[in-house]
Structure formats: structure tokens, C-alpha cells
Amino acid sequence: RKEVEQDPGPFNVPEGATVAFNCTYSNSASQSFFWYRQDCRKEPKLLMSVYSSGNEDGRFTAQLNRASQYISLLIRDSKLSDSATYLCVVNKYGQNFVFGPGTRLSVLP
Amino acid sequence: NAGVTQTPKFQVLKTGQSMTLQCAQDMNHEYMSWYRQDPGMGLRLIHYSVGAGITDQGEVPNGYNVSRSTTEDFPLRLLSAAPSQTSVYFCASKTGTGVVEQYFGPGTRLTVT
Numbered sequence: 001r002k003e004v005e006q007d008p009g010p011f012n013v014p015e016g017a018t019v020a021f022n023c024t025y026s027n028s029a030s031q032s033f034f035w036y037r038q039d040c041r042k043e044p045k046l047l048m049s050v051y052s053s054g055n056e057d058g059r060f061t062a063q064l065n066r067a068s069q070y071i072s073l074l075i076r077d078s079k080l081s082d083s084a085t086y087l088c089v090v091n092k093y094g095q096n097f098v099f100g101p102g103t104r105l106s107v108l109p
Numbered sequence: 110n111a112g113v114t115q116t117p118k119f120q121v122l123k124t125g126q127s128m129t130l131q132c133a134q135d136m137n138h139e140y141m142s143w144y145r146q147d148p149g150m151g152l153r154l155i156h157y158s159v160g161a162g163i164t165d166q167g168e169v170p171n172g173y174n175v176s177r178s179t180t181e182d183f184p185l186r187l188l189s190a191a192p193s194q195t196s197v198y199f200c201a202s203k204t205g206t207g208v209v210e211q212y213f214g215p216g217t218r219l220t221v222t
Contacts (some may be wrong), residue, residue, distance in 0.1 A: 004151075034210075043199055044152070057115035087151070096142065097211055098221065101151040 002102035003027055012106045017018040021103045023071040024086030033064055035073050038102065042066075044053050044087055047051045079098050110135050113120045115214035122190040130185040130217050132200030132217050138212075141183040142167070143175065145196040146216075152199065154193045158183055208210045 001027035006023045013019050025033075033050035044100065049063040050071055061074040071088055116131045134141065142157035154167030158177040172194060174186040183202075187194060199215040 043215050046210045047214070051211075082216075096157060098153050099144075099152040101149055 002101070003098045004088055004090050006086075006100040007103045009102075010106060012108060013026075013078055014108050015080060018074065018076050019078055019105060020075075021073045021075040021088075021105075023073075023096075023100055025069050025071070025090045026086075027092060027098075028069060028092065029092050030050055030069075030090045032073050032091040033062075033070075034089040034091070035062055036089055036099075038085045038087055040084075044099075047086070055073075068077060075105075076107075077096075080107050080109060082106045112136065112213035113200055113202055113212050115198075115217050117217060118143065118215065119218045120195065120220070122219065124189070124190060124192060124212075124221060126190050128187050128190070130187075130198055130219075132183045132214060133181050134183075134200075134212070134214075135181065135200040136204075136212070137182070137207065138178060138202035138204050142201050142211075143173070143183070143185045144199045144201065145169065145194075146199060148198050152163065155198075187219075190219075192221045195219060196202045 025045050035047040036044040037047040038044040044094050048057050050064045054063040059076045062073045085102040085104045087102045090098045111123045113134045139160045143155040144152040146152045151167045155173050156175040158164045161180050162174050201211045202212040203209050
């Protein structure tokens with residue numbers, strides 16, 4: 001079993017839709033969690049960190065369920081510019097980052 | 110700041126050739142790492158370094174060497190290229206080993222024929 005798994009995608013949604021991505025991780029000792037965004041043929045960039053209480057940044061909401069070892073990302077009012085691959089990233093303090101395979105999102109006009 | 114830079118952007122090698130992928134950062138980050146990204150596999154860690162003079166293996170180190178003689182530079186050497194090493198390679202850096210954002214270079218697209 002992979003250490004970090006994500007919805008396989010791709011997700012094709014119309015502009016304005018709400019879309020949710022799921023991620024599960026296997027290492028219960030993981031301590032920090034992130035969502036990265038990767039545009040086609042570009043490097044990954046941090047979208048947002050994920051905190052235990054859940055956090056929001058504009059149209060993006062991230063949630064963490066430690067008991068279920070599950071992370072989610074919700075995008076509201078999707079824009080064409082949201083089209084990208086979203087990477088779930090997990091880290092244990094002092095250890096290296098572990099990346100999920102990514103979920104590709106295409107927002108259609 | 111230029112951030113993390115990588116050269117070359119593209120490279121084609123023949124099987125058996127060797128080459129070095131360059132990576133540099135100007136943020137005085139202690140931690141640097143190399144990943145490869147293949148379709149459906151996500152980013153996999155090749156080697157990493159927690160400071161000058163210190164390197165360690167990641168998940169997929171075979172066929173690659175690294176060194177860290179300065180804080181700024183972290184080159185990745187392919188010893189004898191194989192078609193299985195065709196991939197996109199990303200270098201990344203961050204401060205220390207704590208819970209902080211990792212910054213990526215623009216990547217090197219390598220094809221081995």
C-alpha cells in the first residue's frame with residue numbers, strides 16, 4: 001500500500017462548481033500535512049498547509065481527520081485557473097516529505 | 110532572490126552516458142533534496158542533504174550520486190544512464206528539517222534513449 005493515496009481523477013468540472021479531493025495516509029506518526037499545486041510541466045508549489053482544526057484560504061478549505069488518517073481539499077466556485085494537479089503531502093517531523101500521486105483537475109468553461 | 114535554479118532544462122542522453130544535473134539555491138536553506146516524477150507515481154525522493162557535507166539516500170537512490178560541498182549547491186550525478194531514468198527531475202530546498210514549506214526548482218526533463 002502506498003504511504004499517501006489520492007483520488008485517481010481526473011476531475012472535469014464546470015466553472016463555478018464545488019469540487020472535493022480526498023487523500024489518505026498510512027503512517028499514523030505523520031505530523032504535518034500540505035496541499036501542493038502543480039501546473040502542467042511546472043514545479044509543485046505550496047497551496048496551503050493543513051491544520052488539525054481545519055483551515056480556509058479564500059475559496060479553498062482543507063480538513064484533517066487524524067483518527068481516520070484522511071485529508072481533504074474543497075474548492076468552491078471553481079475558476080479556469082484552478083486547473084492543475086493537486087498533490088497531497090505528508091511529513092513526519094524530522095523526516096522527508098512524502099507525496100501522493102496527485103489528482104488532476106480540469107475546470108471547463 | 111532567484112530561489113531554486115536547475116540546469117539544464119532539457120537533456121537527451123544515450124544509454125551508458127553520464128551527466129550531472131545542477132541545482133543551486135540562494136535562500137541559505139540547510140535542507141536540499143532531489144526527486145524524480147513519473148506519470149502516476151508522484152514525486153519520489155532520490156537523495157537528500159541536511160547540510161553541507163551530509164547526504165543520505167531517499168526512496169530510489171540506485172544509479173544516482175550526490176554531494177554537498179556548499180550550502181548553495183546540490184548536484185545530482187547519473188553514473189551510467191538507463192532508459193528507466195527517463196523522467197522529470199526536481200530539486201527542492203527548505204530551512205532545516207522542521208515543518209516548513211519546501212521550494213522547488215523548475216525541473217529538468219531527461220530522456221535516455
